[in-house]
Amino acid sequence: MDNENLKAAAGISGQQIANSNEEPEGFAVGEIVAVVMEHRWLVATVTAVAVLLGVAWSVVSKPVYRADGLIQVEEKASGMSALKELQPLLGDSTTVSAELEILTSRMVLGRVIDKLKLNIDVQPKYFPLIGPAIARRYEGEQPNEPVLGLASYAWGGDVLRVDALDVPRDAQNKPLTLTAGEKGKFELTDADGDLVLAGSVGARANGRQFSIFVSNINARPGTRFVIVKRSTEAAVAALRRDFAAKERGKKSGIVEVSLQGDDADRNATVLDDILKTYVRQNVERRSAEAENTLKFLETQLPTLKQEMDAAEAAYNAYRQSRGSLDLNLETQSVLQSLVEVDNQIVALKQERDELRQSFTPEHPRVQAVDQRLERLRERRKQFDSDVTKLPDTQQKVLRLARDVEVSTTLYTNLVNTAQQLKVSKAGTVGDVRIIDAAAVASEPVGMKAPAKIAISALLGLIASLGIVWLKRSLRVVIEDPEVIESQLGLPVYATIPHSDDEVALFSRTRKGKTGELLAISKPEDDAIESLRGLRTTIHFALMDASHNSILITGSSPGLGKSFISKNLGAVLAQAGSRAVIIDADLRRGHINKEFGLRREVGVSEYVAGTVKLEDIVKPTAVPNLWVVTTGQIPPNPSELLMHLRFEQLLQQLGEQFDTLIIDAPPILAVSDAAIIGRLAGATLMVARAGHHPISELEQAVKRLNHAGVLVKGFVFNDLNTDRQRYRYGYKGYVYRYSYRNANAT
Template sequence: MNHLTFNSTPAQRGGEHGQLSGRGLLRLMRDHWVEIVGIAAFIAALSVIYVLLATPIYSADVLVRVDPPDPNEFGLSSQTRETPPSVPSPDAEMAVMTSRSVLEPVIQRYRFDITVTPRSVPVLGAIAQKLASPGQPAAPWLGLRSFAWGGEQVRVASLEVPRALEEEKLTLVARDNGRYELFGPSGEPLLAGRVGEAASSRGVSMKIAELVARPGTNFEVIRWNGLDAVTRFAKSMKVTDRAKGTGLVEITYLDESPTRAVDVANAISQQYIAYAVAARQRTDSATLDFITKELPRLRAELLRSEQALADYQASAQSMQPTMESQAYLQGGIEFDRQIASLQIQRTQLLERYTPGSRWVTSVDTQIKQLHAAKSAFDARFTSMPVSERRNADLARDAKVAEAVYLGMVQKAEELSVRRASTTGGAHIVDDATVPLHPVKPEKLLIIPGGVALGLFCGVMSVFLRRHVMTGVTDPLYVEQRLNIPVVGEVLFSRHQARLDQEMEPPLRRRRVSGGAALMLQRSSARLHRSGSEQQNAVRGHGLTKVLADRFPTDLAVEGLRGVRTALSRDSAQAPNNVVMFTGPTPAAGKSFVAANLAVLHAEIGSRVLLIDADMRGGHLALNFGQPNRDGLSDVLRCEKEPRDVMREVGGVQGLWFISCGRPAHNSAALLMSRHFKDLLDRFSAEFDLVVIDTPPHPMTDADIIASTAGATVLVLRSGMQSEDEIADTVRKLDRAGARVVGAVFNAIPASRGNRYYDYALRIGSAESLGTAAS
């Protein structure tokens, strides 16, 4: 026998499963465009609703300039000393702007440590809030009087609670005549008061400055801890360096109210300036105090140096300095001035840092380097006369002492003036102005983004449902990946679904044929409704409930005629004329395909025998209005003769039928008997074609029958069987020695993108018009 070889390697060309091609994706989108557009419209509508209901957020910006530090802190110009850590920088000042020292006064001023939120119904409350006018509480919707419906206004002037109640949700209930009540997290009463008056009870004190609400309206009140209040507040502000190296810093604050956003942004900048002024004044005071303490010593040093110089010159009878002594004097003055400046700086640093700190050690290193350089400089003048050198040294000491003293005096005067001023190391360049438009929600971004997201979700929904959550849906995939030739494609039929409904209730629960109720989807029904009902108005005159007999022009029947043609071509190579139909799972439609093919073969003049071999629970007899008794199981039990169970189907010339008979739990044993093989040989000789409907493949009955049948046809239902189920069925049939000629792809949803559907629709319409004209 010719055995089918299962291809376990992926196909090189992807169908709708596996590697989806671009053409396949376009076809998938075209077939499900209504669903994709629906999902996109739904998500786009949600984005529009969000934009309409979301609270607008406004942004206010303040531009601040951070001034560079004073490089001459003590009035002594020095390029060698290292900048101490107290020097301000933009990065450091940006951190100061978000510090508690700056933000806490603003939080206290605007009571951002207290949040009061009206208790509202989700979505409905937001809609009502949009429709209400501020200061005019709206009437309650749906009789929910405890909820806020827009127009409420409340302003808490102060609220102090025990630490145990911090960040707990308290309930504020408005009463009539300006009264209110405050309840704890568990509903326990905390206090009662009146608007404008302070109230206290049980460790809680509260003062409400304004309360406009219907009596009975509830509000959620939270008193935040100081640290958490700063953290929450900082999330609404942003501090950025406008341009590197310029010292320009931008403070941005976001708020629901544009005027409050401006007020708070300006308040933050003003608070920072005040902090900077205070910090500058503290620094200036500390420096001035240090200079004041050093001035007496420096003055004494100056007087001593000048007196020493005068005494030496008097004793030496005032010599005229030479060129060499002038060079020695000028160079030594510069070295001594730098050393004196660093020593003063070291003295001040020791008041804040230990001698081992890196700032003090850095100054010590520079002093050592200057002393070394000075020693090298002095070594160049060893040949100078001692008297000239002594005179130059004393003159140098006097000039350095004078320069240091005068510089310190000048700096002290400058610090005294600056300490009394109200300017610090920063100033405001641009104050915040009231914004006209909110920055959130971003309508131009959210709505197009919602449309794009909706289209993406629509495509992904169709793709996942088609390729992940459902079984194989593409006949091309079956041929390419599973290496199973598809001998026919049968479209979904609404007429077959109606025929199923006309049969017995057990059949409607168990049978799913070419277009049965399991596949009665709204999308397919809509596609058929436009033309399929007209084209299928041409009805047959048969007495059966077989689609090919009752509705011969149905699109599904046209597909079955293609299966008939393919099987006829294969009959010359088949060892016998027995054709078996099976499926990987129940409800694949094998009974539907077997019955209709038997009718279609009979209508071309063939003598056909249709056998229901599902002796466990077959129902094929209902298609012909006949009972199951006196069937195949009775013959195999030797209780009936074959001629006694063969029934000629009325209205279909040349078609005979054998039912499954009484249920047989040992059906596998009956089929393995010699009697069954002899029976098939007899039927094969008496009829042109023997069609056998077998149980679904999880049962072993199909494998037994397949070994004796000349051709085995696998019936697959679109979207029902997975790749593994199909592959497993093929492997079992192969091991049983079956000659699998191909598969029938059943119940394919019709779509406008299906060329076969379009062509069949035109042909069916033409036949419908021709029949009506006759």
């Protein structure tokens, strides 16, 4: 006890890991942070790769430019504001939704495609990924020199202009390859690499139902271009993908149009032509309506003129035959009424004919007109009865005057309407107009390079966390010693934290250098402090045992049982106990390396009876600590361990030493540990954090129990204490004292 107090006064660190029996409810933030910190290098690597990909994305991706413009859609349209009465003849008011459909229709976009030849797609053949980026940054007038001698690819400054291209129907939307030659020559091949035709700049070339006219080539000989002749449907669909039109504000009548693409000049040209084509078709449609109405009126005017002339001639002839006749006031009143009724009847008949083009006779609007016509005919009959009461001469004059009046009125109205339509047709401007012409933004639209890199980093972080989560989900391994105690019902006597110093020492030993013990070279290491705690536990565990030997084994290789055996022996020796380490792993034992001893003359030779006990007990550099090596690796390890002389070896060593530490092979690999366990005073199993599922440990315990070996408890090795630091409040606590100068204040 005094010795321990002296060590504490000297500043030796102590570590205590006390596991809590209760888990807090809710979201275990500390556990998540601990898992992330455990895999921090994986997270950092994946995120760094994602950032590099984001940088590459920023460099390789094409900039997208946006051209936009504004159109105003008016509710009504007329050639002149003074001709509002012609609105029924020129059509209904225009709705914005209908105009949006017209803007994106094949009628408008198809005209633009044909005019600008957008159905001929010409692209230089660039080297994958980096080729387009290099070409965009080249500013020379002549073609750029090929990179790495790849002369068949375009590297910037390459120009090909195709003014006409005709292909068979089955070759539409399929790539053709044009290869530039010397002095304006070129060759055109199909998708299979077969030659289609050969030609030169400035002359139409024909071959195999293909025809092409190339007006300009500025490229190195051998440079390839990809040409596609798109069908009308494909060209319109491609233009629609980049073109957008929407109303700005609710019922504002202002339509915003935009076009996106990687060529700023082309965007402005195409969008400007779309606007002009749309306005032009609108004006043409309005003008065509007025022209159609005018043509109809011009066919009716000669007939009405003849009827008017005939009525005037008959009226004048009758007056001359009867002498000068004047209508009295009563007759004039009847005449005016008759003329008015006849004009209304003619107008209603025209209205009914127009309605019958859209509706059946049973439609309410048609029936309403029929009812009005019937009432007018009734009034007409009343006027006719009034006329019969007049003298015969007055009746004849009245009828002739009525014909003249009606014919003149109809003819005059149609002449006036025709003149108004001519004026309207000449001044038609449509019901849409361009407010803002197409203009291209000086800066590319879309995400900037910093945003792309930031998004890539975020996606990389999310992906790395997903990988960590998947890795953790697939790994059904033990990370916490409490799981062993709760599910197997066996105590965990010690929890050994991970030691970077031991990793370095083990690496040196594997390289053939002289081995060292962590307990000697780094006695202040946290792992050694935990073994000091195990030393006390072993003292009590062996009090009731029949033997003073401890068997240390595990379920599978690579758990660190040899590390625990040799360093536990050193810790026991440092406390004044005479200890001996027996390397009973007659298959792969290597404890001799850490002590700088030879393997020969050990357990195998003693059991074989070729050497004495004092020949195999070898002293070490650690006072009070001896080692018994494996000896020569035998062909029958299990049979040697079952020999009576091995039991005698343990008995004799037990009489000479205070504590025997037996390092045995893993129980699930071979049965050696079960053979030795029956001869040992206590059996401890080593479990390593994150290396096996609970079922493996359960199977190992059962294997020993079936052989009559009672497992005292576990030593939980290689616990990541850095991760435990973030688990505060979740499943355990970590307390640590750091070494410092005892005189420091």
